[in-house]
Amino acid sequence: MPLAVLLVGITGSGKTTVAQALADHDYKRLSVDEEVHRLHGRYGVDYPEHTYFERQRPVVEAIRARLVKELEAGNDVVLDHGLWLRKERDAWQQTAREAGGQPVVVYLPAGREELLERLAQRNQREDANALTVTPEALDDFIARFDLPADDETVIVYAGDLDALTAALSEVRHRRV
Known part of the structure; x- marks a missing residue:
């Protein structure tokens, strides 16, 4: 049963x-942000920030269809998308199951100060993964983020890729 790694953060x-590291381990990487960038340019630069979600919506559905296709083909997939809301996580897990995959939620916790440091560096870049995020926007993001609940089964990523790949291998062997 192929794995559908759903990243949350x-x-x-x-x-x-x-996601890029897992792609090096033969996971098919699906990135919503990169597809939005390919179609529309840079967030807050080539289009107004307030139009992001209307631009993102059809991309999410196209990525969902690709996830289904990859899982049905027997390929492991990693979804590079925030899945901030519990209902989104639940829906993507259901999609993965219906496509014959085993969903695995991986949560990447990070504190506000750490995020601000990373974003300050990232805001200097111009690639698809360099959304310019202000401290005010980050605070809004944090306020809208549903932390994984106690009743959600998640792997918490603590920065050790080897530990993550071992945990994913364990999930695969438990389900076979």
Whole structure:
């Protein structure tokens, strides 16, 4: 049964770094932000920030369809998308199950100060994963983020990729 790794974390928490590392381990990486960037340019630069979600919506559905296709083909997938809301996480897990995959939620915790430091560095770049985020926007993001609840099964990523790949391997072997 292929794995569907669903990354959960605030902007700047390291989701893209983890997703890229898992892609090096033969996971198919699906990135909402990169697809929005490819279609529309830079957030807050090439289009107004307040239009992001209307631009993102069709991209999310296209990525969902790709996730289904990859899982149905037997490929492991990593979703590089924040999944800030519990209902989003639940919906993506259901999609993965219906496509014959085993969803695995991986939470990337990061404190506000750590996020501000990472974002200050990232805000200097111009690539698809360099959304310019102000401290005020970050505070808004944090306020809207649903921390994983006690009844959610999650792997907490603590910065050790080897530990994460071992945990994913354990999930795979438990389910086979």
